Amino acid sequence: xxxxxxSPTHLIKTxxxxxxxxxxxxxxxxxxxxxxxxxxxxxxxxxQYYEEEERQRGNFPDRFSxxxxxxxxxxxxxxxxxLGDSALYLCASSGASGANxxxxxxGSRLTVL
Amino acid sequence: xxxxxxxxxQVNVAEGNxxxxxxxxxxxxxxYLFWYVQYPNRGLQFLLKYITGDNLVKGSYGFEAEFxxxxxxxxxxxxxxxxxxxxxxxxxxxxxxxxxxxxxxTGTRLLVSP
Numbered sequence: 399x400x401x402x403x404x405s406p407t408h409l410i411k412t413x414x415x416x417x418x419x420x421x422x423x424x425x426x427x428x429x430x431x432x433x434x435x436x437x438x439x440x441x442x443x444x445x446q447y448y449e450e451e452e453r454q455r456g457n458f459p460d461r462f463s464x465x466x467x468x469x470x471x472x473x474x475x476x477x478x479x480x481l482g483d484s485a486l487y488l489c490a491s492s493g494a495s496g497a498n499x500x501x502x503x504x505g506s507r508l509t510v511l
Numbered sequence: 512x513x514x515x516x517x518x519x520x521q522v523n524v525a526e527g528n529x530x531x532x533x534x535x536x537x538x539x540x541x542x543y544l545f546w547y548v549q550y551p552n553r554g555l556q557f558l559l560k561y562i563t564g565d566n567l568v569k570g571s572y573g574f575e576a577e578f579x580x581x582x583x584x585x586x587x588x589x590x591x592x593x594x595x596x597x598x599x600x601x602x603x604x605x606x607x608x609x610x611x612x613x614x615x616x617t618g619t620r621l622l623v624s625p
């Protein structure tokens with residue numbers, strides 16, 4: 399049973415470019431959350447998708463947007479990249495119940511030059 | 512707003528000795544508390560959680576954590592450390608009225624020496 403899969407694993411972009419990161423949730427999970435983990439920091443909540451809609455959002459600018467597809471997979475888009483966007487982006491999936499544990503993917507490491 | 516503090520950037524312990532990784536939290540209402548571990552180039556792996564019930568929670572790989580409401584702490588413990596336990600450990604809190612959003616601490620690096 400595959401867990402959470404993310405792609406790509408690594409990518410390099412330049413300032414001002416746009417990036418799309420992809421996530422397939424664990425089988426049986428219908429909720430996807432995205433986190434940003436800067437070097438030496440704990441993960442920071444970006445947003446969460448459920449039933450193809452953004453259900454909750456953290457303190458991130460509108461440059462960060464997302465989407466959830468009918469098969470529960472998700473994309474994270476970041477526009478107008480800044481150097482400070484360099485980080486490990488983690489996708490986590492869970493069931494709809496509030497107490498469910500998040501299952502994390504291995505992450506996509508984004509470097510902005 | 513909820514928050515988590517991990518006061519130690521790094522904890523060093525010899526293999527076979529007990530280990531403790533500290534965590535304190537701040538949240539309105541009853542907290543949902545979690546510990547995750549991160550190995551190099553890997554995502555976060557769930558260790559254990561406290562929702563309600565017994566203050567001593569047992570989790571994966573022999574880890575346990577003690578919930579202390581009066582001290583607002585949720586320290587991670589293991590009776591006998593292994594070299595393979597060396598990793599980055601994160602404490603997290605979730606608002607029970609929210610939608611599974613987790614607020615993480617800054618992490619504690621555990622180094623177990625042979």
